[in-house]
Amino acid sequence: MTSLLQQLPDTRPAGGAALDQILIASGSATLLTALLLLLGYGHRTGRIKLLARLAERSEHSWFLRGLPGWAALPMQLAFGSLVLALLGMYWDISLHITQGRDEGPLANIAHYPILFGLFGLFTAGMLAIVLPLGERPGRAAVRITRDWYAPTSGILLAGAGFYALLGFPLDDVWHRIFGQDVTLWGPTHLMLIGGAGLSLIALALMEREGRFVRTGRAETMLACYVRRGMIGGGMLAGLSVFQAEFDFGVPQFRLVHQPLLIAIAAGCALVVARMWVGRGGALFAVGFYVLIRGGVSVLVGPVIGELFAAVPLYVVEALCVEVAAVALLRRPLVLGTVSGLLIGTIGFASEYVWTQFAFVMPWTPDMLLEGVLMAVVGGVSGGLLGALLVCALRGELPSLPVRRVVFGGALLAIALGITNGLIGTAPAGVRATMALDQRTGQADVRLDPPAIAQDPTWLAVTSWQGGTLKVDHLRRIGDGHYRTNASVPVGGMGKTLLRLHDGRAMLAFPIHMPADAALGLPELAAEPLFTRDGQPEWQVLQRETKLGIPPWLWVSASLVVLACSVALVVSLGWGAQRVSRAISGPPTARRAKHRAVRVARLADGTA
Numbered sequence: 139m140t141s142l143l144q145q146l147p148d149t150r151p152a153g154g155a156a157l158d159q160i161l162i163a164s165g166s167a168t169l170l171t172a173l174l175l176l177l178g179y180g181h182r183t184g185r186i187k188l189l190a191r192l193a194e195r196s197e198h199s200w201f202l203r204g205l206p207g208w209a210a211l212p213m214q215l216a217f218g219s220l221v222l223a224l225l226g227m228y229w230d231i232s233l234h235i236t237q238g239r240d241e242g243p244l245a246n247i248a249h250y251p252i253l254f255g256l257f258g259l260f261t262a263g264m265l266a267i268v269l270p271l272g273e274r275p276g277r278a279a280v281r282i283t284r285d286w287y288a289p290t291s292g293i294l295l296a297g298a299g300f301y302a303l304l305g306f307p308l309d310d311v312w313h314r315i316f317g318q319d320v321t322l323w324g325p326t327h328l329m330l331i332g333g334a335g336l337s338l339i340a341l342a343l344m345e346r347e348g349r350f351v352r353t354g355r356a357e358t359m360l361a362c363y364v365r366r367g368m369i370g371g372g373m374l375a376g377l378s379v380f381q382a383e384f385d386f387g388v389p390q391f392r393l394v395h396q397p398l399l400i401a402i403a404a405g406c407a408l409v410v411a412r413m414w415v416g417r418g419g420a421l422f423a424v425g426f427y428v429l430i431r432g433g434v435s436v437l438v439g440p441v442i443g444e445l446f447a448a449v450p451l452y453v454v455e456a457l458c459v460e461v462a463a464v465a466l467l468r469r470p471l472v473l474g475t476v477s478g479l480l481i482g483t484i485g486f487a488s489e490y491v492w493t494q495f496a497f498v499m500p501w502t503p504d505m506l507l508e509g510v511l512m513a514v515v516g517g518v519s520g521g522l523l524g525a526l527l528v529c530a531l532r533g534e535l536p537s538l539p540v541r542r543v544v545f546g547g548a549l550l551a552i553a554l555g556i557t558n559g560l561i562g563t564a565p566a567g568v569r570a571t572m573a574l575d576q577r578t579g580q581a582d583v584r585l586d587p588p589a590i591a592q593d594p595t596w597l598a599v600t601s602w603q604g605g606t607l608k609v610d611h612l613r614r615i616g617d618g619h620y621r622t623n624a625s626v627p628v629g630g631m632g633k634t635l636l637r638l639h640d641g642r643a644m645l646a647f648p649i650h651m652p653a654d655a656a657l658g659l660p661e662l663a664a665e666p667l668f669t670r671d672g673q674p675e676w677q678v679l680q681r682e683t684k685l686g687i688p689p690w691l692w693v694s695a696s697l698v699v700l701a702c703s704v705a706l707v708v709s710l711g712w713g714a715q716r717v718s719r720a721i722s723g724p725p726t727a728r729r730a731k732h733r734a735v736r737v738a739r740l741a742d743g744t745a
Contacts, residue, residue, distance in 0.1 A: 604632020
């Protein structure tokens, strides 16, 4: 029966979700939001004591001791929500790789931990906003009414959670217009990941705001060290989610994209951890990252029974930051730059070796030079952004012109690097002739022209979305002549294709494609001997994407997502500056403090 069902054409919707699922999801979200508002109103009016009791209890948590309840309770909830959302995201990505598109948002079990996790993140921010009663939570607080002040970090945390949640309804709209883009790097998918990942910046600001106005409760240095180290490790885990397609072995963009993303995450999170946590902070953050990120891979893989996602190490990168900090700790921007350079070179070399053992798509000499350049750009940019964040947390931001140049320049360099990694070409006139061995199921492949894959980044047969993932790297027999190492799946609901990535060229040769009734596509069968023309790889991997969409519509929709993303990033920058000014004190006090720091640096020769 299973075999017969696999031969039926795919009838799952290829556009937006069914109306009933939209109504159920919208109704549930409205109900939860109403309950949250009711709880907040009850707390502000004194009619409901639940939040006050929970906040008081959270102050006694060991690693949150020393923080006021309006910071401790939201941080507790945010940590748990982020871990839950991280589990759901990797589970969801694994399901899309093995099963393909969803029946609908409520039909995918992995969507539930994502939704609850992101709503918990939004709730944590809202709690920080409503909890302070009869007090102004620090000089950075924002006035809402005559006697109600909300911490800046709480507003930012709620904004990051809302931004991530907004990705769900926008994702359905995107699918209706452009089809289901089964790639992590769909614009609305990046909203979900970006909101969760960048919320760690809001958490760092909340920790600093809360500690600045701490209630006097005893706090151990170890608790502060662990708390901040967890934030640094969480930041590393959040920024690493962008690499998930490479972790699973189905990257849809050029391989040089991966070292760029690894270096950005390492540069930003590890510089923050070392400068803010203290000696060994970068190593502690990596240890916490491996615990959380590795634990998620084990849960999704062996425990739940889905795919196992490889884990970048970051250990050598952490050591590079620790070594650089020995001499440059008092020069944050220089430390960020030097750490980024070390991450982009020594760190790149260590990850290069690690990918040979741990990743489905290992790094190859073909991408070596460009990969190092991309890693250096990512490492330096991430390191500078991390250094700026810590300067804000210390109340020691550089002058306005300097921080504008550093902040804007780093973001521009990251944007250019990402753009470079996403741009691929599809050379015309490339063909692949394949002969399937009827006894072993292996394929004999000849490429025309033969020189197209002299030294490829990858040349592999990939079979996915048929219940499992199989990647078989071809071995070279002769000039333009290759052979698979195992049998090629050519039946059922799985999509099987030959993938070629060489430089900027990214081509796909479909081998077997099942019939898809929702898309109106017939089955593409694999004969014993056949020839396929090379196609742009994304068109084969993202078969559900609608073609013929007016360019202006794609640009307009992308600009809407970009505007939301820019608004979040700018808001976080604004919040960091506001908290920094509050920590520094009034303008006269800030000037005196800066003069004292300058004199001290001149005295010990570090100016």
